[in-house]
Amino acid sequence: MARPLHNLVKKEASWNWTKKEQTAFEGLKQAITEAPVLAHADPNKAYFLETDASGAALGSVLSQRQEDGRLHPIGFLSESFKGAEVNYNTHDKELLAIIRSLEHWRIYLEATPEPVTVFTDHRNLEYWKESRTFNRRHTRWHLLLSDFNFRIMYRPGKQSGKPDALSRRSDHADIPPENQLS
Template sequence: MTQKGRPNILLWTEDAVRSFKVLKDALTKAPVLIAPDFSRKFIVRTDASDTAVGAVLSQTLGGEEHAVTYLSQILLPRDQKYATIEKECLAIVWAIDSLRYYLSGTTFEIVTDHNPLTWLNQMQSKNQRLLRWCLALQPYNFIIKHRSGKQHGNADGLSRM
């Protein structure tokens, strides 16, 4: 229902509602959703669309990645006018700020599907907004990695309609 090229109108049939409830139940219970373990490294996966940002905080347990919490936020009209790189960076800054209680004092990994943001730790842009956000992230110890959009479904789904 949310694939590219589909209309922006979701048709909520009885079958769609039933499927949504099954999916929601599966994503919000063990073994998919786990309690945080502060002795393990956190992974923050972020994504932005034209209308919203999404993030998933997860940890690896037994060789598999499990969600700790899910976040999504509709963009304000002024934020919807940002360039793609700014929206993707906003998703990172917003997610880290929202998850600061989990992430402060730890080393964690940020995963984004926007490759240009992998240089975020060595920011040299003349874009004042990106520079300001880069400075806001200075207190945190993170490694940023790129993951192609097709493999980035969990955060991607939270930033879509």
């Protein structure tokens, strides 16, 4: 969107403001002024939690639907996996992202009248609560999650840009950013 404006300030470029640059400028102004802004939590509204995990970190966004019909963020979470968590398989990392997010925003999400809708890009987690075969870690996590009223819904990774970006910050790992994509 901003490429025409970037091109104007290149070292060898001559300044030539055309309709293309004006359109880019207007588009940026609109994107900045209409972007969902942080909202205060309202206990009378349903909560939405978007989570994602990468190889080194997790990211999540807590949101609520506002009067304009759009989800507005209440808060963001981005943190590195610690110790043995780095070695967890994808399923467990994605589940840990949900657990850490629910615990981080416990003050808002514990014992909500409506279920918290948790969006994840890991389809198998939709059925995790119904599973009857657990290892010890899953049993412990199941107990932790029993304090929360939530439902897990699958959302393809292409639609999960916010938590995905938070889980792939380059300062979470000693991996160069271009090598973190998986």
